[in-house]
Amino acid sequence: MEKIQLHTVIYSGKNALDRLKSFNDKRVFIVADPFIIESNIIEEIKSRLKVGQNEWKVFSDIVPDPPVENVVAGVQEIAAFKPDLVVTIGGGSAIDAAKAMKEFASKIYNYEKLPLIAVPTTSGTGSEVTSFSIITDSSKGVKYPLVADSLLPEEAILDTELVQSVPKTITADTGMDALTHAIEAYVATNANEFSDALAEKAIRLIFDYLPEAYHDGNNAIAREKMHQASTMAGIAFNAAGLGINHSIAHACGAKFHIPHGRLNAILLPEVILYNAGLEGYLNTDLNPAADKYAYLAQMLRLPATNSAIGTRSLIKSIEKLRSGLGMPADFKGYDIEYTEAVKVDIARSALQDSCTNTNPIQPKNEDIVAILANLR
Numbered sequence: 001m002e003k004i005q006l007h008t009v010i011y012s013g014k015n016a017l018d019r020l021k022s023f024n025d026k027r028v029f030i031v032a033d034p035f036i037i038e039s040n041i042i043e044e045i046k047s048r049l050k051v052g053q054n055e056w057k058v059f060s061d062i063v064p065d066p067p068v069e070n071v072v073a074g075v076q077e078i079a080a081f082k083p084d085l086v087v088t089i090g091g092g093s094a095i096d097a098a099k100a101m102k103e104f105a106s107k108i109y110n111y112e113k114l115p116l117i118a119v120p121t122t123s124g125t126g127s128e129v130t131s132f133s134i135i136t137d138s139s140k141g142v143k144y145p146l147v148a149d150s151l152l153p154e155e156a157i158l159d160t161e162l163v164q165s166v167p168k169t170i171t172a173d174t175g176m177d178a179l180t181h182a183i184e185a186y187v188a189t190n191a192n193e194f195s196d197a198l199a200e201k202a203i204r205l206i207f208d209y210l211p212e213a214y215h216d217g218n219n220a221i222a223r224e225k226m227h228q229a230s231t232m233a234g235i236a237f238n239a240a241g242l243g244i245n246h247s248i249a250h251a252c253g254a255k256f257h258i259p260h261g262r263l264n265a266i267l268l269p270e271v272i273l274y275n276a277g278l279e280g281y282l283n284t285d286l287n288p289a290a291d292k293y294a295y296l297a298q299m300l301r302l303p304a305t306n307s308a309i310g311t312r313s314l315i316k317s318i319e320k321l322r323s324g325l326g327m328p329a330d331f332k333g334y335d336i337e338y339t340e341a342v343k344v345d346i347a348r349s350a351l352q353d354s355c356t357n358t359n360p361i362q363p364k365n366e367d368i369v370a371i372l373a374n375l376r
Contacts, residue, residue, distance in 0.1 A: 126234020
């Protein structure tokens with residue numbers, strides 16, 4: 001028996017932010033990226049909350065890979081302010097932090113109902129529709145994925161105007177993050193027909209529109225399609241799970257502080273090779289994931305006369321996309337400590353990551369180390 005649950009109500013399209021006008025006479029706790037304050041985007045939120053009818057408090061002490069300390073500070077401010085709802089606007093870090101703040105505030109202070117509305121300003125994390133929140137323990141250099149249905153936002157607002165000014169590098173990083181979400185969900189152990197349909201559509205949209213959004217940020221159609229693809233990929237992996245691409249990226253990100261989407265892009269071809277069971281040019285005894293990778297290649301109209309050729313075609317198309325976005329293929333350009341001991345430590349952390357549980361094959365420590373060895 002499979003459980004298909006679509007919890008978050010999504011508002012998408014032109015003027016989607018106007019949904020906020022529905023919240024009259026509410027005390028609103030706003031969690032926002034610092035950029036949202038500096039660029040004055042926060043006024044887009046405040047203006048729709050109807051001055052004079054609402055009270056709000058803004059928490060903007062958000063940093064990439066939100067640490068435990070940020071979450072604790074936010075929980076304390078929620079307790080003092082006593083809001084009726086939480087609105088979070090920004091990238092994945094702001095949304096993840098807000099989800100964790102709401103979760104712990106509700107449990108510690110016994111809030112019966114504290115709705116969370118997520119307004120993403122990047123097209124990649126899918127956090128606005130998932131039951132995941134990634135929190136970092138800075139003292140240990142470890143990322144902890146929190147997973148609970150109660151972390152799902154009640155509503156998500158996808159307003160394309162908010163992503164028009166996203167810089168090219170962030171467009172690339174977040175776009176490749178969304179692609180990784182969709183591809184990992186497609187071969188995850190909990191994949192089903194519903195998650196596959198969303199993943200397939202997200203993958204199509206990303207290959208079609210990510211280069212356009214990257215090269216012309218003012219292309220409203222490309223921005224809208226990428227925003228929707230990101231959310232589709234989020235729904236897909238929330239249902240199906242992820243895999244070792246994300247497990248390794250979480251572990252590497254905590255150590256190297258390289259953007260998460262960029263890490264996913266670097267890892268994706270190597271992880272596909274591993275999951276498919278492709279070794280050199282010996283294409284015998286392929287893993288079942290190879291058939292699904294080959295189907296994606298066919299969908300993208302790439303050569304795929306058999307599963308091995310299809311998988312290799314998919315990998316080449318990802319590498320071509322990655323290169324066209326000006327992204328690195330390995331860690332050679334980074335000044336990081338990359339000893340064998342570090343690789344072993346990353347592998348150990350990746351194996352303990354909850355995303356590994358739904359990878360199509362269960363890796364050993366040496367498998368992760370071998371993947372990492374090919375990246376420098």
